[in-house]
Amino acid sequence: MVIINKNTKVLVQGITGGEGSKATKQMLDYGTNIICGVTPGKGGQNVEGVPVYNSVEDAKQNHQDVNLAVLYVPPRFAKQAAIDAIEQNIETVLCITESIPILDVIEILEYAKLHNVRFIGPSSVGIINPELKIKIGSIGGANNSQYTPGPVGIISKSGGMCSETSLLLKNKGIGISTVIGIGGDAISGTDFYDLLKEFQNDKQTKVVVIYGEIGGEYEQKVAEMVKSKKFTKPLVAFVSGAFAENLPNVSLGHAGAIIEGESATRTAKIKALKNAGIKVADIHHEIVDIVQEILQEQEDYN
Amino acid sequence: MNLKEFEGKFLLNKYNLNISKGLTISQDSIKQSGLQIDNFPVFIKAQVLSGKRKAAGGIQIAHNLKQATLEISTMFNTEINNEKVEQILIDKAVEFDKEFYTSIMIDSRSRRPLLIISNQGGSDIEEIKKTNPTSIRTLEINILKGIPTSDIQALTHDFDFSEKQFKNFKTTINELYKCFIENDLKLLEINPLVLNENSNEFTALDSKTIIDDNAMYRQKIPFQLRTGLRAKTILEQRANDIDKDDHRGVAGTSYIDFGGNIAVLASGGGASVIAMDALISYGGNPANYTEYSGNPPAEKVTKLTNVVLDQPNLQGLWVVGGTANFTSIYDTLKALIDVVIERDFTKPIVIRRAGPEDEKAFDMIRDLADKHNLDIELYGRETPITLSAKYIVDKVNNEKHLGGNI
Known part of the structure; x- marks a missing residue:
């Protein structure tokens, strides 16, 4: 199992807000065990029967066994909210909030490192396991029909494309093990590499799809990982952004060139992935064809 | 958002740094108040965002007013790497002995700000990566701790700094880092940062700056906003x-x-x-x-x-x-x-x-x-x-x- 399991007990930060309360209902409806929520100043209320506290500290005192916090907090309050959860040593903090200043993200991650907390996001759409009927965050919304149990793990920088990729698979009768959105920011607390380690040990997962975007070096880390045999299951990759690569404002100037060289471009990422022997889909819907071939080969072999 | 050189220098000006500030002019400002330059020679620098501006003719030297007027009028009528020149910075020539490269950027791998320095500064830092990669030094910065002096010492141990020079270099790096953090920058690059061995002072001759768009709500930017390279x-x-x-x-x-x-x-x-x-x-x-x-x-x-x-x-x-x-x-x-x-x-x-x-x-x-x-x-x-x-x-x-x- 990847990240979530039957013992996952969830705290929702920003639970009384519009998106927070809606997501809370949808997670509960799906089967997620939400045991408490936090909104400063709203302590004592409840949302969908979930008790609300003024602070993470209060919530933790009343619910010692909470082990995952999900953040629905506006960007300018997200840093403090994340640090509050981290300082209470909640094992995993998953951040849905988008548009958080990058220096705030970096500071959050230093705290996470200090407290040995796994931080997923920012801008994560969430995580879903249809076999266990557990999901964290906004993934699937009110209609989770595109997520059916099966052998494919998906890790995606794009939240929306978690749904779209799963839907393409489902239309061909292929289900998924766990789907997780890591967010497309320049800095992600948890990247492909970290999650592939989990998928490597997940019995349900027979093949993994990664959905990459331009910028950063997380796709390169995948290529290195496969080359050094730290991940050995079949892997299918897609990198979007042929159009965005031609935009004038993605350059990081000399400093970017020194550290990342050309490696942050789509072309370079695809080359690195292919060189490592990873199958790369050029057009998004080709992912499904490649996955189908792989599953067929595995079946033939068995 | 990418800032032009003169806008970046505007941010740097609030810190304890030597900057070649110069005079920023536009076609309107010349029409209104003419062109007055007191000391020559000067550098005429096109304010554009594209890299490799020098190679594209975006930096010229002028030794007198006549020459300066001609260069300025040519520059306003030329595009530098397909970018219209809206402002020109007239910078006094600064005497120096050595050129350094310094930058601070966000590194996606370490998930930290990264300090990069080299004692081989100048226009072709990407070339240096190929020809003299050992001169490029990098340091991951823990944002909760800042930059320890001992780390700057280790990075520059073979730069032959005098005690005074090291002290000034350290101050420069610390002030640049402060500017990076306080202004929510994603990139702050000074190339070249020059050293005058008589005064032992370091001076920033150029700047390349990118502000984090997500942090605009807490930054008051007195510049025109732009998409990519244009307004x-x-x-x-x-x-x-x-x-x-x-x-x-x-x-x-x-x-x-x-x-x-x-x-x-x-x-x-x-x-x-x-x-x-x-x-x-x-x-x-x-x-x-x-x-x-x-x-x-x-x-x-x-x-x-x-x-x-x-x-x-x-x-x-x-x-x-x-x-x-x-x-x-x-x-x-x-x-x-x-x-x-x-x-x-x-x-x-x-x-x-x-x-x-x-x-x-x-x-x-x-x-x-x-x-x-x-x-x-x-x-x-x-x-x-x-x-x-x-x-x-x-x-x-x-x-x-x-x-x-x-």
Whole structure:
């Protein structure tokens, strides 16, 4: 199992807000065990029967066994909210909030490192396991029909494309093990590499799809990982952004060139992935064809 | 947002740093108050954002007023790497003995700010990476601790600094880091940072600066906002303003004018990118790129639709998005279609959307399309995003064809 399991007990930060309360209902409806929520100043209320506290500290005192916090907090309050959860040593903090200043993200991650907390996001759409009927965050919304149990793990920088990729698979009768959105920011607390380690040990997962975007070096880390045999299951990759690569404002100037060289471009990422022997889909819907071939080969072999 | 040299120096000026500040001029300022330069020689520097400005003729030296006037007038009438020169910085020549490279950037691997220095500064730092890579030193910075002096010492141990020089170098690095943090920068690059061995002082001759767009709410930037290398257009500004003071959903924050004939209203960051990839590959000519997502309230969609349809020369509208989790397809498409009707937009429209209340939304649109004689094709989750790109391109081309026959 990847990240979530039957013992996952969830705290929702920003639970009384519009998106927070809606997501809370949808997670509960799906089967997620939400045991408490936090909104400063709203302590004592409840949302969908979930008790609300003024602070993470209060919530933790009343619910010692909470082990995952999900953040629905506006960007300018997200840093403090994340640090509050981290300082209470909640094992995993998953951040849905988008548009958080990058220096705030970096500071959050230093705290996470200090407290040995796994931080997923920012801008994560969430995580879903249809076999266990557990999901964290906004993934699937009110209609989770595109997520059916099966052998494919998906890790995606794009939240929306978690749904779209799963839907393409489902239309061909292929289900998924766990789907997780890591967010497309320049800095992600948890990247492909970290999650592939989990998928490597997940019995349900027979093949993994990664959905990459331009910028950063997380796709390169995948290529290195496969080359050094730290991940050995079949892997299918897609990198979007042929159009965005031609935009004038993605350059990081000399400093970017020194550290990342050309490696942050789509072309370079695809080359690195292919060189490592990873199958790369050029057009998004080709992912499904490649996955189908792989599953067929595995079946033939068995 | 990328800043020009003089804007970056404006930020640096608040810190304990030596900067070649000079005089920033525009064509208007010369018209109003003429050109006065007291000391020669001076460097005439085009204020453009593209790299390799020196090689493109964007930096000239002038030894007298006549020469300066000529260089300035030439520069205002030339494009530097396809970029119009709007301002010129006139910098006094600074005497120096050594050139250094310094920058601080965000490193996605270490997830930390990264300090980069080299004692081989100058225009061709990328060359140095090839020819003299050992001169490039990097340091990951723990934002909770800052930069320890011992680390700067270790990085520069073979730079042959005197005690005074090291002290000044250390101050310079610490002040640059302070500027980086306090202004929410994603990149601060000083190249060259020069050393005068008589005064032992370091001076920043150039600056390249990028501010984090996500932090704009807490930064007061007294500069004109821009998209990529150019000033924001009126429509871009209007689209970007939609999200101000309302964090519910995202609409128009990323909006770029392209000047083509197919208006684009995409949903979802990831989906919008593969949609644009596909539109261009099918020969479509996008008027714009924009995106709304995260269940924005109807008024945001209304505003964004108006911006998109305000573009000139439109021959079609493509509304495209992945399978939404949260965004009400009914509410957002209702807001959109109301604007289409109100503006009497009768060009072809292709819609590919899926998600909450999509069937109810499609019934509503079919009714309204009949009533108002709109030319709309509707596609749902059975049609890949990428395929709907082909449909809008076909429709736009057909209409052109008919127009040609009449």
